[in-house]
Amino acid sequence: xxxxxxxxxxxxxxxxxxxxxxxxPASGWDGGERVAQRDAHVxxxxxxxxxxxxxxLPALHxxxxxxxWISEGAFNYICARLDxxxxxAWGVATFYALLATTPRPKxxxxxxxxxxxxxxxxxxxxxxLEQKHGAAHPRALGDGRLELSDDDVMWLPSPCxxxxxxxxxxxxxxxxxxxxxxxxxxxxxxxxxxxxxAKDDAENVSRIPLPQRGQPGLxxxxxxxxxxxTSLDAYRASDGYQGLRRxxxxxxxxxxxxxxxxxxLGRGGAAFPAGRKWDAVARQPERPHYLICNADESEPGTxxxxxxxxxxxxxxxxxxxxxxxxxxxEQGFVYIRGEYPLAIxxxxxxxxxxxxxxxxxxxILGQPFRFDIEVxxxxxxxxxxxxxxxxxxxxxxxxxPRNKPPFPVQVGLFGKPTVINxxxxxxxxxxxxxxxxxxxxxxxxxxxxxxxxxxxxxSVVKPGVYEVTFGAxxxxxxxxxxxxxxxxxxxxxxxxxxxxxxxxxxxxDIPLTFEGARAAKAxxxxxxxxxxxxxxxxGDVLRRVAAFFxxxxxxxxxxxxxxxxxxxxxxxxxxxxxxxxxxxDELALLDEIGLAMKDASICGLGQTAYSAVESAVKxxxxxxxxxxx
Amino acid sequence: xxxxxxxxxxxxTVELTIDGQTVRVPEGTxxxxxxxxxxxxxxxxxxxxxxxxxxxxxxxxVEVQNARVLVPACSRTVEPDMVxxxxxxxxxxxxxxxxxxxxxxxxLSTTPDVDGWLASYDCKPExxxxxxPDEAAGERDALPTGHHAPPNAEYAATxxxxxxxxxxxxxxxxxxxxxxxxCVEGCGTDYQNTFAIAVxxxxxxxxxxxxxxxxxxxxxxxxxxxxIAVCPTGALMFKSEFDRREAGTWDESKQTQVSTICPYCGVxxxxxxxxxxxxxxxxxxxxxxxxxxxxxxxxxxxGWRFVQNRGPRPMGGGNGQxxxxxxxxxxxxxxxxxxxxxxxx
Ligand SMILES: Cc1cc2nc3c(=O)[nH]c(=O)nc-3n(C[C@H](O)[C@H](O)[C@H](O)COP(=O)(O)O)c2cc1C
Ligand code: SF4
Ligand code: SF4
Ligand code: SF4
Ligand code: FES
Ligand code: FES
Numbered sequence: 023x024x025x026x027x028x029x030x031x032x033x034x035x036x037x038x039x040x041x042x043x044x045x046x047p048a049s050g051w052d053g054g055e056r057v058a059q060r061d062a063h064v065x066x067x068x069x070x071x072x073x074x075x076x077x078x079l080p081a082l083h084x085x086x087x088x089x090x091w092i093s094e095g096a097f098n099y100i101c102a103r104l105d106x107x108x109x110x111a112w113g114v115a116t117f118y119a120l121l122a123t124t125p126r127p128k129x130x131x132x133x134x135x136x137x138x139x140x141x142x143x144x145x146x147x148x149x150x151l152e153q154k155h156g157a158a159h160p161r162a163l164g165d166g167r168l169e170l171s172d173d174d175v176m177w178l179p180s181p182c183x184x185x186x187x188x189x190x191x192x193x194x195x196x197x198x199x200x201x202x203x204x205x206x207x208x209x210x211x212x213x214x215x216x217x218x219x220a221k222d223d224a225e226n227v228s229r230i231p232l233p234q235r236g237q238p239g240l241x242x243x244x245x246x247x248x249x250x251x252t253s254l255d256a257y258r259a260s261d262g263y264q265g266l267r268r269x270x271x272x273x274x275x276x277x278x279x280x281x282x283x284x285x286x287l288g289r290g291g292a293a294f295p296a297g298r299k300w301d302a303v304a305r306q307p308e309r310p311h312y313l314i315c316n317a318d319e320s321e322p323g324t325x326x327x328x329x330x331x332x333x334x335x336x337x338x339x340x341x342x343x344x345x346x347x348x349x350x351x352e353q354g355f356v357y358i359r360g361e362y363p364l365a366i367x368x369x370x371x372x373x374x375x376x377x378x379x380x381x382x383x384x385x386i387l388g389q390p391f392r393f394d395i396e397v398x399x400x401x402x403x404x405x406x407x408x409x410x411x412x413x414x415x416x417x418x419x420x421x422x423p424r425n426k427p428p429f430p431v432q433v434g435l436f437g438k439p440t441v442i443n444x445x446x447x448x449x450x451x452x453x454x455x456x457x458x459x460x461x462x463x464x465x466x467x468x469x470x471x472x473x474x475x476x477x478x479x480x481s482v483v484k485p486g487v488y489e490v491t492f493g494a495x496x497x498x499x500x501x502x503x504x505x506x507x508x509x510x511x512x513x514x515x516x517x518x519x520x521x522x523x524x525x526x527x528x529x530x531d532i533p534l535t536f537e538g539a540r541a542a543k544a545x546x547x548x549x550x551x552x553x554x555x556x557x558x559x560x561g562d563v564l565r566r567v568a569a570f571f572x573x574x575x576x577x578x579x580x581x582x583x584x585x586x587x588x589x590x591x592x593x594x595x596x597x598x599x600x601x602x603x604x605x606x607d608e609l610a611l612l613d614e615i616g617l618a619m620k621d622a623s624i625c626g627l628g629q630t631a632y633s634a635v636e637s638a639v640k641x642x643x644x645x646x647x648x649x650x651x
Numbered sequence: 652x653x654x655x656x657x658x659x660x661x662x663x664t665v666e667l668t669i670d671g672q673t674v675r676v677p678e679g680t681x682x683x684x685x686x687x688x689x690x691x692x693x694x695x696x697x698x699x700x701x702x703x704x705x706x707x708x709x710x711x712x713v714e715v716q717n718a719r720v721l722v723p724a725c726s727r728t729v730e731p732d733m734v735x736x737x738x739x740x741x742x743x744x745x746x747x748x749x750x751x752x753x754x755x756x757x758x759l760s761t762t763p764d765v766d767g768w769l770a771s772y773d774c775k776p777e778x779x780x781x782x783x784p785d786e787a788a789g790e791r792d793a794l795p796t797g798h799h800a801p802p803n804a805e806y807a808a809t810x811x812x813x814x815x816x817x818x819x820x821x822x823x824x825x826x827x828x829x830x831x832x833x834c835v836e837g838c839g840t841d842y843q844n845t846f847a848i849a850v851x852x853x854x855x856x857x858x859x860x861x862x863x864x865x866x867x868x869x870x871x872x873x874x875x876x877x878x879i880a881v882c883p884t885g886a887l888m889f890k891s892e893f894d895r896r897e898a899g900t901w902d903e904s905k906q907t908q909v910s911t912i913c914p915y916c917g918v919x920x921x922x923x924x925x926x927x928x929x930x931x932x933x934x935x936x937x938x939x940x941x942x943x944x945x946x947x948x949x950x951x952x953x954g955w956r957f958v959q960n961r962g963p964r965p966m967g968g969g970n971g972q973x974x975x976x977x978x979x980x981x982x983x984x985x986x987x988x989x990x991x992x993x994x995x996x
Contacts, residue, residue, distance in 0.1 A: 025871070026870070026871035028862065028863070028865065028869065094863055097862070097863075107845075107846030107847075107849075107871065108861075108862035108871070109846055109847055109848050109849040109860070109861050109862045109870065109871065110839075110846055110849045111862065112849060112851050112860060112861070112862040112863065113849035113850050113851045113860070116796055116851040116852050116853070116860075117796065117851075117852075117853055118796060118797075119795075119796045119797025119798070121796075123863070124793065124795075178798070179798070181797070402796075402797055403797075403853070420850065425706060425726065569799070569801075572799060572854055572855060573797050573798065573799060573853075573854060574797070574853075574854070575853070575854035575855070576853060576854065576857075577830065577850070577852070577853050577854040577855065577856070577857030578705075578707045578857075579706075579707045579708070579709050580707070580708050580709050580710070580749045580752050580753060580829070580830075581709055581745065581748065581749060581752065583752075583830070583854060583855055583857065584752035584753070584755075584756050584855065585748070585752060586854065586855070587756070587802075587808050587855045588752065588755075588779055588807070590802055591779065591780070591802040591803075591804075591807065591808065594801065594802040594804060595804045598804050600804040600805075602778070602780060611778065614744070614748060615748065617744060617745075617748075618744060618745045618747075618748030618749065618752075620720070621712070621720055621721045621741055621744070621745045622709040622712050622720070622721050622745035622748070622749060623709070623720075624706070624707070624709075629720060
């Protein structure tokens with residue numbers, strides 16, 4: 023492609039960061055040094071360069087984590103290297119919240135102000151930061167100023183960081199040759215200030231809060247906090263890779279038969295039968311097939327996939343290998359949200375070790391089967407967890423959901439048949455191999471088989487990830503977690519995440535099964551159970567939910583792009599007690615907005631953006647008894 | 652397919668029901684086209700027959716029996732025994748809201764047909780509050796992704812911003828942009844393959860932009876104007892039209908259209924010259940023209956200033972026979988960076 027680039031080059035630091043990811047340039051044509059004799063006869067571009075488009079996001083990440091922001095020069099160099107038109111690359115770079123395209127200090131503290139943290143102490147942290155370091159507007163610093171001093175620091179509010187069980191939470195990023203990325207919980211104002219002011223770099227310790235740690239009967243959680251997550255040997259000593267061996271005995275079709283028989287339903291939110299997806303991909307004559315493990319986990323209140331990846335990363339790798347074997351994939355990707363540095367590190371380590379020991383790569387366990395996995399790091403976009411948005415994000419395009427049909431099993435990543443499953447869905451697979459599909463199907467209820475992870479947080483005694491066999495009620499689970507914080511009473515409970523809904527404290531008998539939730543007009547969603555006690559300002563919580571959807575909408579379709587704004591505005595007017603007309607008028611307007619978002623949006627984000635709000639209003643009656651001034 | 656004869660047969664037909672009427676259309680037809688065969692009108696904004704459907708505006712949604720959500724008529728293809736309602740209560744509600752959402756956040760004053768739709772769907776865009784004041788120039792281009800200022804209880808947020816006038820050929824008034832993606836498609840893979848513009852940002856802050864929001868002359872734009880040709884809102888507009896509208900002298904009732912063939916090269920693109928007060932004010936090409944499909948290059952689109960140089964004004968130099976031999980340069984030169992040469996021959 024004949025690119026027209028702005029006339030600025032990268033700094034040495036930027037060039038080094040990019041070349042480290044992309045390898046050195048081949049010639050003057052793709053941004054290297056010009057050697058007249060050679061370059062006059064070399065053609066660059068065409069298919070070979072464009073085939074690397076999927077390196078765009080990793081290259082942008084490389085600069086971001088090295089320098090702290092992406093300058094014009096760095097940007098131009100990336101475009102030249104990958105033969106990507108700069109306007110398109112700009113569209114990609116500006117799609118992600120963790121990438122900065124204006125000057126930004128190297129040290130940034132992203133402080134969660136989302137619904138769990140803000141009701142669990144985040145406000146005091148945010149106020150302390152604001153008092154000492156000014157308002158957190160990303161444009162407040164660096165505006166027009168290209169020279170940042172090394173002492174400059176910056177803090178930003180962040181959507182849920184998947185650490186709600188240790189709320190309040192923050193992510194520290196320090197750009198540099200050896201970048202620091204730390205996800206910390208239990209944040210205090212003092213700690214936040216110390217981290218921001220470079221007095222405390224924190225550690226990426228996984229203090230996995232696992233109230234059930236080591237209990238008998240655990241399946242998905244059995245190794246977590248017990249078996250060393252960085253050791254392949256330890257994994258193998260605790261039944262690791264037995265599932266894969268069994269899979270090879272069963273053969274490809276046998277594996278799919280077992281998964282179909284297990285009646286395993288997807289744990290990513292949509293509850294689609296995993297076996298049917300695998301079967302559909304396995305049957306596609308079109309090659310290659312791709313496998314994606316969806317670890318974007320950005321649904322507010324969800325942290326189970328983080329716990330699985332941090333605590334049992336080899337299980338994810340083994341499960342993916344089984345899935346790939348059954349469905350005929352040679353290449354897999356784990357798409358992990360960028361806010362999960364430790365999960366990324368552990369999964370990468372597991373992949374490297376597995377490859378070094380013959381569990382990935384050519385002829386796995388001596389079988390005529392080749393498979394490898396690449397970690398792809400998200401960059402701050404909830405929408406990139408939507409299955410078709412993941413494809414676009416990996417391919418180097420904006421993370422906008424695609425049209426369905428065609429479905430991923432037909433036309434997925436790089437236009438090829440693709441299996442995409444949630445981390446937890448996959449984590450069940452080794453068990454299905456070992457105990458057999460029919461036996462697995464006997465666990466739980468008729469329609470919800472196996473066990474399920476739930477993320478308990480908010481006003482409960484022992485927040486954390488819990489594994490329960492399908493069939494338990496919400497009451498049972500809350501009891502396991504020690505119940506509501508003593509001295510408080512539950513006001514409402516968010517079930518399933520921001521895309522789920524609020525229920526009343528008198529609805530605790532809802533069975534935690536897919537069918538039970540459905541019958542109760544609720545959803546398990548991604549397994550979120552967030553308890554709000556009487557101290558929570560629910561009007562403020564709803565406003566934050568609405569702000570989340572407004573920030574995370576990809577902006578493609580009108581009902582969601584504008585509807586999420588109008589919804590937030592109406593909730594804001596209610597919160598500040600300035601309704602247009604009466605409160606009832608505002609609620610009626612919200613209902614109209616919500617219905618259109620649900621009915622006419624392209625993807626699940628817009629379709630569920632009103633769900634939590636609607637339930638809080640209609641089911642929990644949080645605005646009942648309120649009148650306009 | 653067991654019979655050889657089937658190979659030669661035309662496409663299979665699909666029978667479906669639209670608003671209670673049975674229709675048969677070839678397989679692969681969109682619901683929108685199936686509706687057209689019945690004379691059923693469906694509003695569209697992001698759809699254009701010459702572009703790949705992106706189905707983002709959602710004003711064309713219809714209800715399909717047993718489908719969980721409404722479907723876009725412009726891109727969804729018919730299936731056997733589909734039962735479609737184009738005017739059910741759900742459909743009317745979503746269309747009304749989509750139109751209200753747009754009318755309350757975007758300046759639709761130069762979007763054709765929209766006033767009629769707003770009336771027929773009983774839209775009240777003012778119920779979201781008075782529109783917020785326009786952002787200052789460049790503000791929307793610099794919005795940080797994933798963060799936004801808290802809403803204002805007095806105003807409804809809009810995309811209002813000053814017009815971008817950075818070249819002599821066309822203006823970009825993104826306060827009128829509904830983000831239909833048509834210009835991006837026209838500039839990109841659908842036609843021009845120049846990729847000068849793309850969607851940047853996310854959510855309500857999404858906008859059409861060049862890299863770093865640089866001015867067009869610094870971008871890859873080659874001023875083919877194919878984006879203007881597909882823009883349904885007047886957000887992209889010939890400078891000649893924009894100036895007349897500003898001066899209050901734009902008057903479509905006084906305009907005539909003259910068809911001609913572009914004189915510049917051998918491709919033979921049909922030009923429609925839109926003439927007002929004896930001056931060319933805009934140039935288009937018919938969407939159904941085999942050669943252009945509505946697209947032109949900078950010369951056909953903008954290189955006609957020389958025509959206006961005839962008449963009473965005497966021409967200097969040796970090329971005085973206006974409209975005769977192929978001119979060099981022309982108005983296009985005024986665009987700066989990528990235009991043809993400067994000035995007239
Ligand atoms: C806005 C949005 C965000 C999503 N985020 C995730 C996610 O982070 N992880 C996930 O597994 N599924 C997510 N999903 C669901 C996926 O689209 C998809 O259904 C899932 O990955 C399929 O895997 P499963 O069948 O194993 O559940 C999301 C869906 C939507 C609409
Ligand atoms: S519903 Fe929202 S997130 Fe989904 S495609 Fe539409 S604008 Fe994007
Ligand atoms: S004038 Fe042509 S090149 Fe320029 S932005 Fe429009 S379509 Fe692209
Ligand atoms: S500028 Fe015009 S064509 Fe482009 S997205 Fe906006 S409204 Fe559509
Ligand atoms: S980590 Fe703050 S709400 Fe989840
Ligand atoms: S015209 Fe169909 S979605 Fe825009």
